[in-house]
Amino acid sequence: MKAAVTSGERSPLDVLRVAFDDPEGVEGRLRVTEFLTAMPAIGVTKRERILEQLEISPAKRLGGLGRLQRRRLREFVSAWVAAHGGTGSRLVVLAGPTAVGKGTVAGYIRDNHPDVKLSVSATTRKPRPGEVEGEHYFFVDDAEFDRLIAEGELLEWATVHNASRYGTPRGPVDDAIRAGSSVLLEIDIQGARAVREAMPEATLIFLQPPTWDELVRRLVGRGTEGPAEQQRRLETAKVELEAASEFDHEVVNRDVAEAAQKVVDLMKPTKPLGRARSRP
Ligand SMILES: Nc1nc2c(ncn2[C@@H]2O[C@H](COP(=O)(O)OP(=O)(O)O)[C@@H](O)[C@H]2O)c(=O)[nH]1
Ligand SMILES: Nc1ncnc2c1ncn2[C@@H]1O[C@H](COP(=O)(O)OP(=O)(O)O)[C@@H](O)[C@H]1O
Numbered sequence: 556m557k558a559a560v561t562s563g564e565r566s567p568l569d570v571l572r573v574a575f576d577d578p579e580g581v582e583g584r585l586r587v588t589e590f591l592t593a594m595p596a597i598g599v600t601k602r603e604r605i606l607e608q609l610e611i612s613p614a615k616r617l618g619g620l621g622r623l624q625r626r627r628l629r630e631f632v633s634a635w636v637a638a639h640g641g642t643g644s645r646l647v648v649l650a651g652p653t654a655v656g657k658g659t660v661a662g663y664i665r666d667n668h669p670d671v672k673l674s675v676s677a678t679t680r681k682p683r684p685g686e687v688e689g690e691h692y693f694f695v696d697d698a699e700f701d702r703l704i705a706e707g708e709l710l711e712w713a714t715v716h717n718a719s720r721y722g723t724p725r726g727p728v729d730d731a732i733r734a735g736s737s738v739l740l741e742i743d744i745q746g747a748r749a750v751r752e753a754m755p756e757a758t759l760i761f762l763q764p765p766t767w768d769e770l771v772r773r774l775v776g777r778g779t780e781g782p783a784e785q786q787r788r789l790e791t792a793k794v795e796l797e798a799a800s801e802f803d804h805e806v807v808n809r810d811v812a813e814a815a816q817k818v819v820d821l822m823k824p825t826k827p828l829g830r831a832r833s834r835p
Contacts, residue, residue: 567594567632568756571617575625575755578618587615587628594635605631626803629756645737646728646754647822650747651762652792653716654774656808660762661741663815671819672731674740677703677712680719683779693724711742711749716788721746737822744798751801760821761802765809 570590574582591602606613609627611620620628633645651657665673677693679700688694695703700720703709712722723740731738740750750757764770770792774785799805804821808814 567636568629571625571629571632572755574617575620578616580618583616583618585617586613587611587617587620588613590617594632597635625755630758633756645822646732646750646757647737647739647818648747648750648757648759649739649741649762649818650744650759650798650802651808652764652770652795653788654770654777654792655762655764656773656811656814657741657762659811660808660814660818661739663811664739664819667812667815668819671822672736672738674723674728674738676721676723676740676742677709678719678721680721692721710753711746713743713745713749715743715745716784716791723750739818739822744795747798748801758804758821759802760804760806760818761799762814763796763799763805763807765807 567590570582570585573580574585574590577583587606588602591597591605592599597605603613609624609631611624611628615624649657649661661673664671675689675691675693677695677700679695679697680692682688682692682694686692686694697720700712700722703722703724704712708725709722710725710728712720714720721742723742723746728738728740740746742750747759751759764773771789774780774788774792780788806814806817806821
């Protein structure tokens, strides 16, 4: 059974992805105990402490873990792999309601955290003043966007605000992850859901406004939409706010620099577990 976990160049994160995708498959039927013991530098004693810390019963199989247990195990494995010479790189998605400040926070990270890689999306919308080709977006026409979809070159794509299409080029993301870097995708809620489907080990962050009134103020204050479009986007925002519970983390965008720092901190592989938490 060990082969299922460490066969060839497959990382433990790949094994988790396969197990969660197909709970009845070989990897899905692996006991968590077998999976952990096959990882570098984890013996039986340490394994018991880890399972206690993760609050996972030793009898559990990978495919039988609940959503929170899967997330805790994925985060642990990502940190453990990073600490033991693996890549531990992370795909992180930043999404949230329109006008919450995703673009502003992502832009702040691009300008102030040069160590963080940001995915540059393809879009069919026209560039705005100050937007630079290949930095803010790859501006393409509909025919080119259709080609990107047809050739499987997009990790995900969506039509946003019933208008333009936006999509995440797969190549640069795969290259960065393979190189051991973490990558930040600033995309809409639909895109976040698609990434969750395609790459369950991705970390999803929901950017929250401090209050609804502040969100309205930012949308109106931005001045990029007329009253009718603003109203339509506010209706969409109400629905988008309900998606927060599908995300792994929430960050309130009260102050841009503070929110940016919280996102960057969430991109770092979590430290391997410390002392076992005393049970309440
Ligand atoms: N699904 C998806 N959404 C994206 C992508 N890139 C940007 N978006 C989203 O598209 C929306 C519109 O972005 P943009 O036109 O830059 O700015 P906005 O109209 O001022 O919000 C924002 O919610 C972005 O998060 C992408 O690659 N995929
Ligand atoms: N923390 C913040 N405090 C006040 N205004 C903000 C903050 N973050 C963003 N904004 C403003 O809110 C508006 C919407 O931000 P934007 O980044 O375009 O949102 P999104 O990309 O989520 O649609 C912009 O005018 C931006 O300057």
